[in-house]
Amino acid sequence: MNRRLRMGMVGGGQGAFIGAVHRLAARLDDCYELVAGALSSDPTRAAASAAELRLDPTRSYGDYRDMARAEAARADGIDVVAIVTPNHLHAPVATAFLEAGIHVICDKPLAVSLAEGQALAALARRKQRLFALTHTYSGYPMVRHARELIARGELGDIRYVHVEYLQDWLASPVEQSGNKQAGWRTDPALAGPAGCLGDIGTHAWQLAAFVTGLTPSELAADVHTFVPGRRVDDHVQAMLRYANGARGLLVASQIASGEENALNLRVHGTRAGLRFSQESPNELWFTPQGGETTRLTRGRIDSPAAAHATRIPPGHPEGYLEAFAQLYRDAALQIVAQQTNTPAPPESLMLTTVDDGVAGLRFIEAMLESQARQGAWVGV
Amino acid sequence: MNRRLRMGMVGGGQGAFIGAVHRLAARLDDCYELVAGALSSDPTRAAASAAELRLDPTRSYGDYRDMARAEAARADGIDVVAIVTPNHLHAPVATAFLEAGIHVICDKPLAVSLAEGQALAALARRKQRLFALTHTYSGYPMVRHARELIARGELGDIRYVHVEYLQDWLASPVEQSGNKQAGWRTDPALAGPAGCLGDIGTHAWQLAAFVTGLTPSELAADVHTFVPGRRVDDHVQAMLRYANGARGLLVASQIASGEENALNLRVHGTRAGLRFSQESPNELWFTPQGGETTRLTRGRIDSPAAAHATRIPPGHPEGYLEAFAQLYRDAALQIVAQQTNTPAPPESLMLTTVDDGVAGLRFIEAMLESQARQGAWVGV
Amino acid sequence: MNRRLRMGMVGGGQGAFIGAVHRLAARLDDCYELVAGALSSDPTRAAASAAELRLDPTRSYGDYRDMARAEAARADGIDVVAIVTPNHLHAPVATAFLEAGIHVICDKPLAVSLAEGQALAALARRKQRLFALTHTYSGYPMVRHARELIARGELGDIRYVHVEYLQDWLASPVEQSGNKQAGWRTDPALAGPAGCLGDIGTHAWQLAAFVTGLTPSELAADVHTFVPGRRVDDHVQAMLRYANGARGLLVASQIASGEENALNLRVHGTRAGLRFSQESPNELWFTPQGGETTRLTRGRIDSPAAAHATRIPPGHPEGYLEAFAQLYRDAALQIVAQQTNTPAPPESLMLTTVDDGVAGLRFIEAMLESQARQGAWVGV
Amino acid sequence: MNRRLRMGMVGGGQGAFIGAVHRLAARLDDCYELVAGALSSDPTRAAASAAELRLDPTRSYGDYRDMARAEAARADGIDVVAIVTPNHLHAPVATAFLEAGIHVICDKPLAVSLAEGQALAALARRKQRLFALTHTYSGYPMVRHARELIARGELGDIRYVHVEYLQDWLASPVEQSGNKQAGWRTDPALAGPAGCLGDIGTHAWQLAAFVTGLTPSELAADVHTFVPGRRVDDHVQAMLRYANGARGLLVASQIASGEENALNLRVHGTRAGLRFSQESPNELWFTPQGGETTRLTRGRIDSPAAAHATRIPPGHPEGYLEAFAQLYRDAALQIVAQQTNTPAPPESLMLTTVDDGVAGLRFIEAMLESQARQGAWVGV
Incomplete structure (x- = not known):
């Protein structure tokens, strides 16, 4: 990859558990840089979290809808958003970013109802955007x-x-x-x-x-x-x-x-x-x-398939974070393939998506x- | 124990698997001697099996009913019978020996219908005879x-x-x-x-x-x-x-x-x-x-409970045969207790019986x- | 085997650990019957132990030398002696029985000095008697x-x-x-x-x-x-x-x-x-x-080799006692082969002997x- | 940490194994950014490797001595160098960077002779620079x-x-x-x-x-x-x-x-x-x-101690890369402590150093x- 993908995050402010795991997973294989976020619905915590993550303050948003709009409008806007909010927000946030043409990596479960989930799947298909769902264990x-x-x-x-x-x-x-x-x-x-x-x-x-x-x-x-x-x-x-x-x-x-x-x-x-x-x-x-x-x-x-998802020799244990990172890597491979109009490596297609959701x-x-x-x- | 219990066996002739296991289990803790048998419904095989097991030929029977009768009539008749036939015979054989006042150790399952099993339980209770059922795994x-x-x-x-x-x-x-x-x-x-x-x-x-x-x-x-x-x-x-x-x-x-x-x-x-x-x-x-x-x-x-069911120090593995033997040992302890009108050791009461069946x-x-x-x- | 081998034991009286294990191992595959013993150097304990093991009192000896002599002289004397004394007595006891022409199964270690052990090996060879040494773990x-x-x-x-x-x-x-x-x-x-x-x-x-x-x-x-x-x-x-x-x-x-x-x-x-x-x-x-x-x-x-040393199907664990019993079984197979002038099964030759000692x-x-x-x- | 530490690397060009592991470990906890390198002694491979790692070409050096000098002279020069060359170069490279006042993280073994290693330990002490040695397994x-x-x-x-x-x-x-x-x-x-x-x-x-x-x-x-x-x-x-x-x-x-x-x-x-x-x-x-x-x-x-070296809950396996990353994290904690004149967390002092080497x-x-x-x- 010539450049790291630009990533935004919704949720995952200070005190959150899974947001930090997503960031670590994104970092591990060096395919992403985190450049924007709506890290908390509490503005003070959002700002403090953004500072801690060394985000440009102008790209720390108080509302994910603003973020989707603003990032879609920038020449250097984010390629992909990671959604790590509580479950009930997964669908509205994902919808906003898909509508803005931005790829989505979403924590699971996909949504809080089947109808909501099906609508997301249809939207992702219509917008031709990747919608990765982090079923971590399929990254092993x-x-x-x-x-x-x-x-x-x-x-x-x-x-x-x-x-x-x-x-x-x-x-x-x-x-x-x-x-x-x-x-x-x-x-x-x-x-x-x-x-x-x-x-x-x-x-x-x-x-x-x-x-x-x-x-x-x-x-x-x-x-x-x-x-x-x-x-x-x-x-x-x-x-x-x-x-x-x-x-x-x-x-x-x-x-x-x-x-x-x-x-x-x-x-x-x-x-x-x-x-x-x-x-x-x-x-x-x-x-x-x-x-x-x-x-x-x-x-x-x-x-x-296993070789594609491994980094170090046998006997050197890999774990949960590497499995998680694998999903991020596969997402990156697919996004870049789409951006460059080239085929993604077949092994990357094991990535779990909105359909699994x-x-x-x-x-x-x-x-x-x-x-x-x-x-x-x-x-x- | 002053003497080994005298044991008979129904089933378990040459070529049978579980009969040999019962005999081994009975032998392991030296509480039984096998003295009689109706080892096969095929007379030739019954006789050959009896010879191989060094039974007195006069105590090798062609029919379990004859055996129950004859053994009950002997002064040195068997204390207990082990039943290792195919399932459908468990109930008739057990019935014959219980009726003759002989304790029973029976392979599982107890019977081929609930009604049959309940009748056995009632009979054992009425005759005040031990009816052990070899749920081996509870002997571990x-x-x-x-x-x-x-x-x-x-x-x-x-x-x-x-x-x-x-x-x-x-x-x-x-x-x-x-x-x-x-x-x-x-x-x-x-x-x-x-x-x-x-x-x-x-x-x-x-x-x-x-x-x-x-x-x-x-x-x-x-x-x-x-x-x-x-x-x-x-x-x-x-x-x-x-x-x-x-x-x-x-x-x-x-x-x-x-x-x-x-x-x-x-x-x-x-x-x-x-x-x-x-x-x-x-x-x-x-x-x-x-x-x-x-x-x-x-x-x-x-x-x-574990100490009662163990023979050798930790780190020296015991296995399936010892678990099986434990059931035989517990049965012997209970039979002897009844014969001598003394209480059986409380740990021996974990023995599985007709009620489990x-x-x-x-x-x-x-x-x-x-x-x-x-x-x-x-x-x- | 037409008959069980007649076995004697030296050592293994009440309170001893390994003697009971030897007896159990001898019993497990039904190749031996214990008929004589010098179970303790303390006459009272020897007699009490013999009674507990249901030995004929006339075959309970106070001294192993008497036992070797007397048993060798009987028509129904023991075929084999099991030696389960403390280590320093292994050699003198084994010597006495070998000299009397009786096969030996001895607990390990063989002796307390190399010279003593070498003399035993030479004697066993000269007398053409089996000298099994119970290195249990080789019975697995x-x-x-x-x-x-x-x-x-x-x-x-x-x-x-x-x-x-x-x-x-x-x-x-x-x-x-x-x-x-x-x-x-x-x-x-x-x-x-x-x-x-x-x-x-x-x-x-x-x-x-x-x-x-x-x-x-x-x-x-x-x-x-x-x-x-x-x-x-x-x-x-x-x-x-x-x-x-x-x-x-x-x-x-x-x-x-x-x-x-x-x-x-x-x-x-x-x-x-x-x-x-x-x-x-x-x-x-x-x-x-x-x-x-x-x-x-x-x-x-x-x-x-494994099949020869196993009794029950896979998944039904066998353990230490079965390994021990295997040595007794192999010893029996070899003794009977010698008595009947037939070849012993090749797998039985894995039995450990005086040479291992x-x-x-x-x-x-x-x-x-x-x-x-x-x-x-x-x-x- | 207010900022990521600026890191250089010597060795670790294309085809190298351990260099990639060091970079991943440095990245995992987000304490470092790689900004300079002398990645290969072969200039073509050095340049290609630098491009792949998105280094500023002016900070890709053909010789580690040049790199030490040049980086020491920059206001935004590297805080620390990672040494991942074959063993025989560990000592000369480390010496060059220590002399330039730059902290060192070195792959093991420390050197190819005890004298060489002792000289490094003395130099690190004299220059008051951290000298971490990556004995990975102590990061678990x-x-x-x-x-x-x-x-x-x-x-x-x-x-x-x-x-x-x-x-x-x-x-x-x-x-x-x-x-x-x-x-x-x-x-x-x-x-x-x-x-x-x-x-x-x-x-x-x-x-x-x-x-x-x-x-x-x-x-x-x-x-x-x-x-x-x-x-x-x-x-x-x-x-x-x-x-x-x-x-x-x-x-x-x-x-x-x-x-x-x-x-x-x-x-x-x-x-x-x-x-x-x-x-x-x-x-x-x-x-x-x-x-x-x-x-x-x-x-x-x-x-x-374990909590300090762990990132995710029990049951979510961590592995070799996390152990490796722990060494990088502890090194960062100690370097920052020195730079800010504050005490490092006591758990970070389990980091292995030149003395282990x-x-x-x-x-x-x-x-x-x-x-x-x-x-x-x-x-x-």
Whole structure:
């Protein structure tokens, strides 16, 4: 790349967690420079945050609509905006920037309703702008390799998919004692109607779909809230059925005492099975039917998809930030390809987009519908 | 013990798998001597098997009914019979020996219908005879310790239970190519209407109930057969609900390519979580809410239940056969206690019995009922 | 086998640890019956122990010499004696029984000096009697498979061997507070001049030699005692050199806080590497040079040596007692072969014998010599 | 920090591996901007590399001496230089920049002789400039926490230290077939007299010293070359003795087939033991004497040292690049502290410096001296 892409950010002011992660991810592979922001809805905090990030004060905006307009009008305006606000603002902010012709990288979940999400997908398509959605875990080399293995038939026909995402940080009512993260994530007005379901359930759903290349056709759900006084779900589980007859189980829980961030996937096909655990992301376990289990490691295997998403030799662990950075790198590759009218590297097309977001919202709707119907099987 | 208990066996002739395991388990702690048998319904094979096992030929019977009668009549008749026939014979054989006043140790599942099982339980109670059911996995020291931890409140209120039992040996139609084990286990006439469900699903159900001390009150099931031409299920899964509001997932699969005998349990409560994997039975993972994970090991922890079920120091692995032997040891302790009119050691009371068998048959019925009703939630 | 072998035991009376393990191991595969014993040098304890083991009182001896003589004279005398006394008695007891023409199964170490051990080896050869030495860890199926892999060249030329045996039970002076095991094992009069070195260092040495098929030609040692007041070493380490240029490291420690029974082996050759950990004995890790690591498991691999030493299917863990029992089974197979003048199964020849014991004593001598010479390299 | 530090780089042009890692590490926490370079001794490659990195062409130098002079003379000259040349240039380059009053961050090993290294240490002290040495592995949060645990006495007195660093990438003579990395690292003229010893042996030595706070007082070495035709060692091992009586083993091998980057440390004290494996850097295993093993994880434990070196919550793996970046961050904190005459955060003082480099060279000298004296024990 001849130049770094110019990036703006909406949200992510002082005290925010995920904004800092996005900036780090953008920085890691040196494809972006942050030049503008509407970092907070509180003007004082917005200005202080901008100063800390060494932004030109004239490009620190109090309102994202102003920012979209102003940046679109500049010759050196931003190429892309990163959206890291609470969930309920994702759609309005993304809409403003897409309308202004600016590419979008948006934190997940995409939106707080399926209709909202579908409108965004349509808009992105109409405006021909990239709309990346940061489903971080699909940035891991071994997740991409798993997808590749299945795509080329190494597992045969998929029969059983198990995905679980277990955390314990909401096992007690921490939102009632000032935990900011917990506060907005359990407030339906800010996070949408789905709590754990939207926050991590969608990650689980997306990971299974990303790796298998399959979306369940039906599900039967149990959406539950354990912690007294909590206004959103904190534990959800479902049985899954796929069009080819495959079966699946999905569970996402934020009350699973003792678990940190246990996103685990297991896929069994007619020819082989595989296992991936997010907490050990440099390895993938693969077992041919009746054969011996092999530990596949990033960098050691022969895999274009994994190689594309890796920076250092095997045995030198890469982690969550590198997976996140991979999404930013792939977004940059695609934006530059569009700008220069050249093809993007095929491996960069594994980037997750607004379409993954729509799929996630569809999953949420199906879960809530099944729940409303006493756990009946419903189509997705 | 002043003398070894005299044991008979029904089933378990040459070529049988589980009979040899029972004999080994009976031998390990030196509480039994095998003195009689109806080892095969084929007289030639019965005689050859008896000779190989060095039985007195006069105590090798062609029919289990004759054996029950004859042994009951001898002054030195058997104290206890081990039943290791195909499933459909468990109930008639057990009935014959209970009627003759002989204690029973029976392989699982208990019977092929709930009614049959309930009748056995009633009979055992009426005849005041021990009816041990070999749910092997509850013989592991760390499983017993897990039960103890939960019983004394270390996990707080249980919220989420995940149990899975995954194998791959039936991933292809091996029953059609002469595999004897596969043959009878997939034949409804011999194994009952439940395939994988009865064979290993009941183990999963029992393990979760044994450790948590809780039985789900409702379940919603998906009972499936993957392998074309197979006459019983080979993959079952269910969502569970408990009376206290806890949720659970259960899966048992014999088509999970790459898996050997992966019986894994995970329990999360308000105060802590724990994990156990049958393939690494000498350890149990325990994590207090918000705290660090600890690896508890057999022999190193202070646990009467685990100590009772262990023979050698920590770091010297015990395995499946020792767990199996533990059931035999506990049965011997209880039989001798009854014979001598003394109390059995309290730890021996963790032995699984006909009641566990009835619970398992209830589980099978509920699964099949939910399946018949399109996966609706049904009471257990 | 038409009949069980008749076995006697010297040592192993009430309160002894290893005697009970030997009996259990002998029982497991049903090849032996215990019919005679000199179970304790204390006559009261000898008699009580014999009663508990249901021995014919006339075959409970107060002195092992009487026992050897009397049993040799009986038509139904013992075929084989198991020796489970403290170390300093191994040689005199074994000598008495060999002289009487009785096969020997002896706990390790073989003797308390190399000369003593060499004399035993010569005597066993002269009397044409089996002299099995229970190096338990060589009874594990995956250890035997590892040996086979190397023997058939899968690792290429061996370059680096690392073996460690770490325990923590002697990290404090427990022998001073009445621990019986610790007492005799740290008393040079009973255990010989080597403490940790003889007790577990010889296991480490033997395991490396058994698997690689190679014995180091030189070593440089550091033999140390950490615990104040202890009369034998409790931590030993050495660098090794092999005739083919390979290098090795050996460490045995009984003060390695936090370790239970960590006997770990790692072998690297020009073509591949492998790893084994005694605490997870059902698996062996194998990595071809530049390739991916594979988890080989007992029962799933195609290996005559492993199959010979296994009883139950993969995924059903076997452990220490089964490994121990394997030595007894192999001894039985060889004794019966000799009695019936038929060839023993080739896999049974992996049994460890008096020659392994002599090799271990040579190792001890070399370690002590190097230590005496300030850690100089000495020939083995 | 009000501004990013201005950084120059010597070495690290196109095709170099470690230069890119340094730049990424410098970028990750946003404390540096790269503004000048002498990226290659080949002027064409230097210019091309500078363009690729978007350097001002007037600050791309053909010679590091020119660069040191010119940058020292500029008002906006670099604050710090990163040295990523082959080993033999570390000392001359560092000398030039220190003489010019510029802080230094240097890849390891520090120099190719102890005298050279000691001169650098003296010069840095005299010029009062920071001299950071990138011993990456000491940047891991769990390594720092391990150091803290030992420093505050949680392990008691240290008794046994085992450190191993195993790779397999030089198991065959890859330097003879054009592997650039292998080429210079096995060329004594570029890498110095120590091959594996200098490349990874020093890492092992440093890690053990960093965590324990102890340096061995004596060692006995075996320095070996396995691959025919190789001009430097590729496998080294040593026994260690500490002033307090502790024992240790160190091995570094680049021919350990099957190993990627296995830097493993084990420390046992009178009160507890711990284990760390670089390939799983988010965890540390801790076992109190006689107690249960606990898995300590980054972010979940209460540790100022670990918290200082971590960016994201537990369960979100950090890796090698973050550890590397930590060194850059600590260097920045110390440089800014000096520039602003304020105290640096105490946690930043865990940064490894020229003194670690001197210690490493002393280790190399001792290893070579012991080797020259047939493995005799020599003082360090």
